[in-house]
Amino acid sequence: MGARARLDCPSVSDASVTILxxxxxxxxxxxxxKGKNHLLERVLAxxxxxxxxxxxxxxxxxxxxxxxxVRLVAHTLKxxxxxxxxxxxxxxxxxxxxxxxxxxxxxxxxxxDAMDRELRAVLQAVSPLLKPPQ
Amino acid sequence: xxxxxxxxxxxxxxxxxxLLVDDDEVNLLxxxxxxxxxxxxxxxxxxxxxxxxxxxxxxxxxxxxxxxMPGLDGFETCRExxxxxxxESLPVLMLxxxxxxxxxxRAYEAGATDFFVKSPQWSLLSGRLRYLLRASxxxxxxxxxxxxLARAQDLARMGSFDWRRGQGGPVFSIEGxxxxxxxxxxxxxxxxxxxxxxxxxxxxxxxxxxxxxxxxTVLATDVHARLQDARQRIVHIEAExxxxxxxNLIGYTGIVQDVTDRRLAEDRIRHLANFDTLTGLxxxxxxxxxxxxxxxxxxxxxxxxxxxxxxxxxxxxxxDTLGHGAGDELLIEVSRRLRSCVRxxxxxxxxxxxxxxxxxxxxxxxxxxxxxxxxxxxxxxVIDEADAERVAARILEVMRKPITxxxxxxFVTASVGIAIFPRDGANVADLLRNSDIAMYAVKSxxxxxxxxxxxxxxxxxxxxxxxxxxxxxxxxxxELVLHYQPKIDVRGAKMVGAEALMRWRxxxxxxxxxxFIPLAEETGLIIPLSEWAIREAARQARIWQDNFGFADSxxxxxxxxxxxxTDLVEYIHNAVTTYGVPHHMIELEITETGLxxxxxxxxxxxxxxxxxxxxxxxxxFGTGYSSLAYLTTLxxxxxxxxxxxxxxxxMTPQSSAVVTAIIALARSLGLRVIAEGVENxxxxxxxxxxxxxxxxxxxxxxxxxxxxxxxxxxQTVLPKKAPWIGQASAGDVPEPPRATRGRDSRLTTPxx
Numbered sequence: 100m101g102a103r104a105r106l107d108c109p110s111v112s113d114a115s116v117t118i119l120x121x122x123x124x125x126x127x128x129x130x131x132x133k134g135k136n137h138l139l140e141r142v143l144a145x146x147x148x149x150x151x152x153x154x155x156x157x158x159x160x161x162x163x164x165x166x167x168x169v170r171l172v173a174h175t176l177k178x179x180x181x182x183x184x185x186x187x188x189x190x191x192x193x194x195x196x197x198x199x200x201x202x203x204x205x206x207x208x209x210x211x212d213a214m215d216r217e218l219r220a221v222l223q224a225v226s227p228l229l230k231p232p233q
Numbered sequence: 234x235x236x237x238x239x240x241x242x243x244x245x246x247x248x249x250x251x252l253l254v255d256d257d258e259v260n261l262l263x264x265x266x267x268x269x270x271x272x273x274x275x276x277x278x279x280x281x282x283x284x285x286x287x288x289x290x291x292x293x294x295x296x297x298x299x300x301x302m303p304g305l306d307g308f309e310t311c312r313e314x315x316x317x318x319x320x321e322s323l324p325v326l327m328l329x330x331x332x333x334x335x336x337x338x339r340a341y342e343a344g345a346t347d348f349f350v351k352s353p354q355w356s357l358l359s360g361r362l363r364y365l366l367r368a369s370x371x372x373x374x375x376x377x378x379x380x381x382l383a384r385a386q387d388l389a390r391m392g393s394f395d396w397r398r399g400q401g402g403p404v405f406s407i408e409g410x411x412x413x414x415x416x417x418x419x420x421x422x423x424x425x426x427x428x429x430x431x432x433x434x435x436x437x438x439x440x441x442x443x444x445x446x447x448x449x450t451v452l453a454t455d456v457h458a459r460l461q462d463a464r465q466r467i468v469h470i471e472a473e474x475x476x477x478x479x480x481n482l483i484g485y486t487g488i489v490q491d492v493t494d495r496r497l498a499e500d501r502i503r504h505l506a507n508f509d510t511l512t513g514l515x516x517x518x519x520x521x522x523x524x525x526x527x528x529x530x531x532x533x534x535x536x537x538x539x540x541x542x543x544x545x546x547x548x549x550x551x552x553d554t555l556g557h558g559a560g561d562e563l564l565i566e567v568s569r570r571l572r573s574c575v576r577x578x579x580x581x582x583x584x585x586x587x588x589x590x591x592x593x594x595x596x597x598x599x600x601x602x603x604x605x606x607x608x609x610x611x612x613x614x615v616i617d618e619a620d621a622e623r624v625a626a627r628i629l630e631v632m633r634k635p636i637t638x639x640x641x642x643x644f645v646t647a648s649v650g651i652a653i654f655p656r657d658g659a660n661v662a663d664l665l666r667n668s669d670i671a672m673y674a675v676k677s678x679x680x681x682x683x684x685x686x687x688x689x690x691x692x693x694x695x696x697x698x699x700x701x702x703x704x705x706x707x708x709x710x711x712e713l714v715l716h717y718q719p720k721i722d723v724r725g726a727k728m729v730g731a732e733a734l735m736r737w738r739x740x741x742x743x744x745x746x747x748x749f750i751p752l753a754e755e756t757g758l759i760i761p762l763s764e765w766a767i768r769e770a771a772r773q774a775r776i777w778q779d780n781f782g783f784a785d786s787x788x789x790x791x792x793x794x795x796x797x798x799t800d801l802v803e804y805i806h807n808a809v810t811t812y813g814v815p816h817h818m819i820e821l822e823i824t825e826t827g828l829x830x831x832x833x834x835x836x837x838x839x840x841x842x843x844x845x846x847x848x849x850x851x852x853x854f855g856t857g858y859s860s861l862a863y864l865t866t867l868x869x870x871x872x873x874x875x876x877x878x879x880x881x882x883x884m885t886p887q888s889s890a891v892v893t894a895i896i897a898l899a900r901s902l903g904l905r906v907i908a909e910g911v912e913n914x915x916x917x918x919x920x921x922x923x924x925x926x927x928x929x930x931x932x933x934x935x936x937x938x939x940x941x942x943x944x945x946x947x948q949t950v951l952p953k954k955a956p957w958i959g960q961a962s963a964g965d966v967p968e969p970p971r972a973t974r975g976r977d978s979r980l981t982t983p984x985x
Contacts, residue, residue, distance in 0.1 A: 123353065126353055127263070130263070130266055130267055130270060130355070131266070136266070138266055141262060142259060142262055142263055145258040145259050145262050146258075146259045148258065149257065149258045149259060171301070171303055174301050174330070175256065175257045175301075177330070178257060178259075178260055178330070178351050179257050179258075179259035179260055181353065182259050182260060182263050182353055183259065193330075196330075
């Protein structure tokens with residue numbers, strides 16, 4: 100999680116623009132306007148670490164049909180994805196969390212797959228932001 | 234108790250310490266960065282277990298808990314930290330999701346202070362934290378102030394209560410219960426409380442509360458209460474009515490306070506202010522107050538009031554001889570006796586005084602002490618003056634029995650002056666003054682009696698009183714002087730001694746001895762006055778010795794009572810030693826009457842004086858009834874022929890016969906003889922012819938200030954310019970042979 104990039108340079112790909120909400124990213128940048136603390140990097144790195152772990156937990160929970168585990172992953176991912184501006188992912192997580200809580204589980208597998216896809220897309224969008232500029 | 238200023242609730246720590254607990258690393262990181270940015274000091278914990286560990290030895294200002302966490306979730310963590318000591322009122326904010334109503338309810342159940350819906354709007358979170366911190370601070374202050382109030386109330390033995398109409402008895406705070414000796418948790422019924430009030434006060438108290446409630450007024454009263462442990466306390470109750478929105482009384486709220494100690498202190502102060510500490514009798518202030526009340530009643534009901542001023546006779550002598558301790562004991566006993574002469578009431582119930590028609594003023598009757606040895610008996614209602622005189626007679630009667638102090642029996646009498654309202658004065662001051670005048674009339678008439686005031690008495694006693702108090706101060710103010718009248722040896726034309734005569738220079742005017750010596754004798758002041766005269770004479774003898782070789786004696790007149798003093802010899806010895814003159818330079822004169830009146834007591838003193846060389850002269854000789862038998866044995870040196878015989882010399886044959894006899898007597902007893910009051914040459918010649926060669930009188934010199942005597946010696950005697958000089962020596966009568974007993978040098982001492 101060391102310093103790898105200056106993040107205020109306009110080298111962000113199109114994908115990241117659509118998957119990660121620009122306003123949300125700007126709010127994060129505002130917390131560390133001059134980038135001294137490499138806050139954005141650290142947050143995104145933390146997201147990446149946590150998302151990879153959660154994604155593994157989700158696979159296991161689904162395999163064991165462990166709905167509480169599913170719910171906890173969805174809950175955690177819901178707020179952390181919202182924090183980095185992955186709004187679509189956050190929305191999917193919220194829907195899944197609500198489904199599990201209410202027990203209305205129809206179509207949940209599709210949603211979980213969609214969440215998995217979206218998570219990958221988010222991680223892909225995050226990845227270039229973590230790399231130091233060439 | 235120190236009271237520190239309470240910090241304002243806004244006065245938050247500079248960087249409030251936050252414990253942030255969240256299992257989501259992203260959120261943890263972002264929240265803590267945001268909060269640090271907003272001035273918080275953030276400690277992170279990634280789960281509930283870690284948070285509890287951190288809190289084991291650290292107390293943050295606030296805890297922020299994520300509600301949903303694996304393992305120990307936010308609710309459990311909150312529950313656990315609440316039971317840790319010191320965390321009971323720590324603010325805890327629970328972070329929940331937007332759509333999670335159930336969590337909100339659970340958060341409060343778990344003991345969270347508040348909840349916050351997670352949001353990337355960081356400033357919202359920090360605003361909420363500050364609000365919570367302020368609220369918490371306010372609450373802590375409130376708790377502190379509540380406990381301070383409880384402590385203050387406890388110290389003040391005070392507590393509060395509320396009473397709601399129709400809801401049973403009053404509800405007390407813990408402190409309020411304590412005032413009545415109840416434990417926390419007790420709910421005493423109104424009936425129980427009422428039973429604590431003594432029977433005689435209960436109905437009055439009930440009446441008061443009912444009337445306060447009827448009129449919806451403030452209730453404030455003191456009531457006695459007998460607690461369950463039988464302690465008697467005085468409880469102050471103060472309560473204000475409370476009203477509902479329609480303005481109807483719904484109850485009372487107020488305080489109860491144990492004011493027993495304060496009341497006792499107040500009673501003590503009142504007692505000190507109104508009663509004499511030595512005798513316990515009402516003091517001047519209380520007496521005057523009572524007298525004023527008595528006069529009010531007298532005016533209203535049209536009866537007479539009597540004021541008896543009682544002054545002990547010769548109390549000063551007792552005080553001087555037995556000491557102040559004995560004097561105090563005597564006053565206490567006198568007070569006891571005086572009380573028995575009237576219907577003395579220690580306490581006056583002011584409320585009862587107001588009831589008209591009742592003979593309530595009777596309770597004013599008392600004996601009080603004005604100060605010193607002066608007492609007053611106040612009789613609030615007398616039929617006539619005989620009524621008052623009867624009480625006075627009773628007072629004189631109870632004093633007749635001797636008072637034993639230590640081992641000694643004292644006889645004390647009193648002089649009583651009576652003034653009657655309204656006849657002798659319309660107010661207390663006039664009555665006091667007039668009873669004083671009447672009392673002084675008794676004193677001058679010989680004491681140990683009583684007298685009613687009469688307008689004719691006014692003035693006499695007062696003047697004397699003033700004179701007496703001025704004379705008291707005369708010595709210390711240096712107002713007394715001695716004048717000297719020379720004793721002349723007419724044949725040798727020289728001064729052979731002088732008689733010292735006291736003068737009082739008062740307001741620049743010389744008061745004649747006749748105007749103050751009798752008073753001094755009466756009051757006992759003659760003792761210090763005489764002692765002063767002895768010292769002053771010794772001092773003057775020294776001055777004359779130095780100035781012109783004076784070696785004769787200065788005669789000082791002493792009252793016989795001074796001869797009774799065992800320390801007289803010592804006193805004279807000290808006086809002459811102080812000024813370095815021989816003892817014989819002081820001669821003492823005692824009147825024949827004084828000597829004979831008290832012969833037995835005076836004789837030992839005369840012997841001792843004689844032994845140290847102080848000679849005694851008998852003044853006014855021939856006017857008393859001397860026992861010739863005694864005269865032969867008395868250690869005296871000189872007889873002074875009374876001026877009345879000298880005045881009549883050459884006019885009545887009887888006077889020359891008396892003078893001849895005295896001279897013969899003196900000669901046969903070996904005493905000097907001297908004639909006083911010699912005013913003309915004829916008297917001088919006759920005396921000389923009859924054999925009296927030493928004289929004193931205006932013919933030679935009136936009594937003069939010592940400096941004037943010196944001038945007179947220089948200007949008149951030495952140059953032999955006076956008409957009397959040469960007359961006697963020119964006569965053909967030889968100086969009679971003189972048997973000397975004692976020193977005789979004066980006759981040969983030349984004037985220097």
